[in-house]
Every structure is written in structure tokens, then in C-alpha cells.
Amino acid sequence: MEEIENILENKLVRPTAMRMLVYQYFMGQDAAVSLTHVENAFDKADRTTLYRTLKVFEEKGVVHQIDDGTGTKKYALCEPGCNCELEQDLHLHFHCARCNETVCLTEHKIPHINLPEGFVAEDANVVLKGLCDKCSEK
Amino acid sequence: MEEIENILENKLVRPTAMRMLVYQYFMGQDAAVSLTHVENAFDKADRTTLYRTLKVFEEKGVVHQIDDGTGTKKYALCEPGCNCELEQDLHLHFHCARCNETVCLTEHKIPHINLPEGFVAEDANVVLKGLCDKCSEK
DNA sequence: AATAGCCATGCAACGGAAGTGCATTTATTT
DNA sequence: AAATAAATGCACTTCCGTTGCATGGCTATT
Numbered sequence: 001m002e003e004i005e006n007i008l009e010n011k012l013v014r015p016t017a018m019r020m021l022v023y024q025y026f027m028g029q030d031a032a033v034s035l036t037h038v039e040n041a042f043d044k045a046d047r048t049t050l051y052r053t054l055k056v057f058e059e060k061g062v063v064h065q066i067d068d069g070t071g072t073k074k075y076a077l078c079e080p081g082c083n084c085e086l087e088q089d090l091h092l093h094f095h096c097a098r099c100n101e102t103v104c105l106t107e108h109k110i111p112h113i114n115l116p117e118g119f120v121a122e123d124a125n126v127v128l129k130g131l132c133d134k135c136s137e138k
Numbered sequence: 139m140e141e142i143e144n145i146l147e148n149k150l151v152r153p154t155a156m157r158m159l160v161y162q163y164f165m166g167q168d169a170a171v172s173l174t175h176v177e178n179a180f181d182k183a184d185r186t187t188l189y190r191t192l193k194v195f196e197e198k199g200v201v202h203q204i205d206d207g208t209g210t211k212k213y214a215l216c217e218p219g220c221n222c223e224l225e226q227d228l229h230l231h232f233h234c235a236r237c238n239e240t241v242c243l244t245e246h247k248i249p250h251i252n253l254p255e256g257f258v259a260e261d262a263n264v265v266l267k268g269l270c271d272k273c274s275e276k
Numbered sequence: 277a278a279t280a281g282c283c284a285t286g287c288a289a290c291g292g293a294a295g296t297g298c299a300t301t302t303a304t305t306t
Numbered sequence: 307a308a309a310t311a312a313a314t315g316c317a318c319t320t321c322c323g324t325t326g327c328a329t330g331g332c333t334a335t336t
Binding site: 129 | 266
């Protein structure tokens, strides 16, 4: 818990009790989580607070947002040293059509893409869809 | 207009007046359009009808859906011969942060990606974000 | 230690977009 | 022309994201 406090402070996020708990929750997840997920995990806390917590986390580079095509935004912890830079930090995501989970493929960075003249890319969202390792076994 | 009728019939979509008009509208666009866009273009038609038109178009491979991260689903005409197959038909998309338009980069197919053991990809959504050619000039 | 001010939290409400059930109209088939 | 099927229109719901405002707690400054 001390550790979490340090991480948040390093990211210039004031380590309130709530924020530390949310961070801890993120650490226990291996799939990306939505606001609703967090909400269910913290019955007592208000939706808005959690919403803003996620927003602050995203702005300060604690988590990154993933748009997996389900219509619900998901979030996952950034890797240590991540700066959310295209081609350096940004990685692929995988959404499983069966279990509906979205996971980070942190080993798979986004390959360089030659864009047409005039296009300047600064961010990217890459989601592959199909069956994940757990679901394809069955 | 005759041509549109043929295209729809080839895709096994019954060419009603409404559907042909919507298809025509799509042809006149160079950016991806949302349901709201179509709605505004056809004041007289009901939202639900347009909604279901887009749904049928998507199911029958007339258009493909793009999730550009704005929270609003967008649609664009499929290329001739498109089967919406990964690595053959699927291409990149670009969302401009300034003009808020999303365009297809049909020349840029999705590169092959080696997934971890057990993952089976069947679909993909790739969106690059930044400034488009029109907006980066200024 | 008291006070002022800032930031986080909680409550209520709004708005956009997607989606569904059912009635009605239009088209197709026999 | 009747029977069937498909498309359209209307009303309503739900989900998610978001914002405004009031309250509470921590910090800093004196």
C-alpha cells in the first residue's frame, strides 16, 4: 500500500484512500476494466467519484483507455515507464467475443505505419477480436 | 440509381427506396458517417428505420462499422469485392482530433500480427488519431 | 491553533446513442 | 384478391458518460 502511494505521487496524483484502493483493484485484474466494473467492486463509493478517478488516472498516465468496440470504455494500468507514446508504448489489445474480456498484449507494440501525405498520427487504438486463449480451448 | 439497385441485390439486400437513398448518401461521403449523420440527411425518415438500414447494410457486407473512439459508431461503404476478411479487406482508419472526421485508409491493410498461443483473431478495429491532411496544413 | 482555501467526494440530474416491442404499411407470392 | 412476409414508423427503455452544485476533509498560511 505504501508502494501504491509512491506510484501515484510519482505520477502527480494525490494518493487519497479511494484512489489507492482503485489502483489496488486494477493490480488484481488481468483484463481491462470498465467504469461499471469498478463501480461493482466498490459499492459504497459514488459512481462520479470513480468516474473522475479513472479520468485523473488517465490524464496523469496511470492507466490508458481502450475502446474495444463494445461501446463501453475500458481501462488498464500502464506499464512501468510508459508514456503512452505511439510506437513506443502503445500496444495491441484483444477482445474475446465469447468471454467478452479485453486484454492488453503489451508485448505487441503498434508497428510503424506510413501514412499518406499530410496525416500526422499521435495516438492509436488497435483491437483484435476473436477468441482468447482461454475460450479457444473449448 | 439502377446501379445502386444492382449492387444491393448482389449483396442480398432488398433494394427499397429508402435503402437506395441511404446508399446514395454513402456514396457522396468521403468520411465515415454515424447514424445521427444519416438521420440529419433524411429528416423525413424515422430513426429506427435508418438504424435498421445500417444494421442490414452491415450484416450483408454493404458497409463496415468503425469504432473511432468518439463513442459514436461510424459506417463506411465496403470496397468492391470486400468480404470484411482480416488481412485481406480490413484497413486502417484515421480519426482527426480537429475536424472530428473519420476516414478509411483503404490502401493500408492491417498487417499480419503474430498472436500469443491460443488467440484466434477474426476481426480487427484499427484507428489512428491525430491531424488529417486537411487540418495539418493550417 | 484558527482560518481560509483548495481539492476530493457525493448527490442529482441531463443528454446522447443504441436498442426493442408492437402496430401499421408496403411489397411479394400464390 | 388473399395470404404471407418484409419494411417502416412510433413510443419507450436502457446504458453509459458527463456536468453542476453542495458538502466534507485536508493543507497551508498566518
